[in-house]
Amino acid sequence: MLSVDRLPPPLSQGLALTALAPMQDVTDIHFMGVIAHYGSPDYFFTEYFRVHNSSGLHKHILRSITENATGRPVFAQLIGESVDDLVRIAVALSHYPIAGIDLNLGCPAPRIYRKNVGGGLLRDPDMIDRILGALRDAVKGRLTVKMRLGFDNTAHLDRILDLINRHHINLLSLHGRTVKEMYHSDVHYDLIAHAVQRVHCPVLANGNVTSAIAAGAVLAQTGAAGVMIGRAAIRNPWIFQQTRQYLSGQPVTTVTLAAVRNYIERLRQVATTAAIPERARVSHMKMYLNYIGQSVDAVGAFLSEMRRAHTETELFGTCDRYLLSDPDQPFALEPYPGLVARPRAETAHAAIAS
Template sequence: MQDVTDLPFWQLLTRYGGADLCVTEYFRVHPDSRLDPDILASITKNPTGRPVVAQMMGNDIPSLVRAAKELEQHPVAAIDLNLGCPVPVVYRKCAGGGLLRDPERVDSILGALREAVTIPFTVKTRIGFDDPSVFEQMLPIYARHSLDLLTVHGRTVKEMYRSEVHYEYIARAVAAMPCPVVANGNVSSVHSAEEVLNLTGARGLMIGRAAIRNPWIFQQIRQHRRSEPIYQPTGREVLEYIQALYEAVCDPQVRETSQVQKMKKYLTYISDGVEPTGQFQHSIRRVITKADFFRICGEYLDHDSPIPHVPLRMATAVGVAAGSANSDEG
């Protein structure tokens, strides 16, 4: 997920089991672009011990081909083209999910990249821009270009993260595509992971927001699929995770109030599992110092009771990934 699942977050996530496969934040690609050094570091310094997919976003064919060839010079398992980002500043530039309004252009981009890329080439898509009926037109395009993997987020771009996920469209992709299909959208617990796999027939899951709230989710899914007891963290363990997250992602050179503001972004995802009334999130939103931030966290989490698995509220974010049963955009 852009500006969230960066190298420090990957380093932290490995302590809790981590995903089977990780996808970088997206490299913004245009005629004047160069590979972002911070995102590139997550490839060259990969702390996960797992394969890494380099994700690109753009619409200029020569630039995308150039960036893909540059990325191939680094230890990446695949090159991925993002056709799913629903952020308005992205889709208004006809990038990410905005490209779904122009199937012919997508066809040309995929053809050029498939010809240029010598390692596995993958695509992350939504089911349409504002109308899922276009998905029936997109599937033959995806099939024609010999993708090695297709990840489908089961909402349109305009639906953002607000609607229910249309898993039937992911099932259609599974039936139509000659390559493996990964399901994405609201995979937030062990039980929803199993349900989505059963509903769609997908070969794997992509998980994003749930990995912020519950970094144990990858381990829990593996345990469930092996019929093992599922690990349930206590409140104190979640508090320790938040403390480790603060140390991992907050730059000591940045003023304290900015660090606290950054942590509030993460707590948007974590707070749902802490208590049901919303009071924890309400209190966290009002703190401005590190001391007050951790005082509030301690009031709600300094205990040894298990934290329940609860669905995420609808919220926005973009992509960490996993393979056999593990990763999501939202």
């Protein structure tokens, strides 16, 4: 039986915890393996299992648990509002090698929150109380929550934080924006710091943790037990290793453009198959490259040219020109100001990520 009062040990004792944020359509078994190759976080979280009255255990998400070769614990995330079905799926998942059950109270995608799930539930603390109470009774191991500060304001924040305490949640991952703020506003680190003081469990600070230096600054400002990193880990899979190095006073690994090209090739090999049409393979790779490209060149020429590619030959030819013409040039630790990712779809940006 899983311990309900202790989290799995971190990779480096005495340092802050790190976690890869779950991102729908991104953090599958393949991407987790790629991240692990460059330096695992302390914890992984699955894409969310969508829970309703006819739902089961989605096979492609279940692979992130049953085929996990990262050497690190994986939490299984659920999203839904049907109390009985959330309990049913949580109990079914408890028979697999998971670190715990995580409840999604943060997804900001309109098509999700309009169904009163994910971030939509932040409008209804009474329903959150019912869900957490039922899950706490049913889950004998760890129960964790990933949430935002509120739906369109923070009026319910303290009440929901008190529910985190009442139901003995083991870990809270808190994105420092409301649902309506999406990813556009400044992150309210002061409210994450407030949550750290109010709840009894460890808190992972989430939102704009774009580098190891940023992680250190967020930890200092919030007093959180650790950081959860999402989109920045797509751009820079070395970020967890670099964060441990920075926090322990070691030199931070310098990443070259040649190393980034190797990372892209690794993504290509594990994320696409010949059975998928070329157009779909190109589109899938562009989703990753929209993030990676933010640190390739300051003017965004790589992003602009990459987005115009229609074939794999064009796409990877662009990668070669920009990344291998001066392969020893450092890859920027932070994204260049003004260069933003353009997601493939709503879900690639939304999930419960950074």
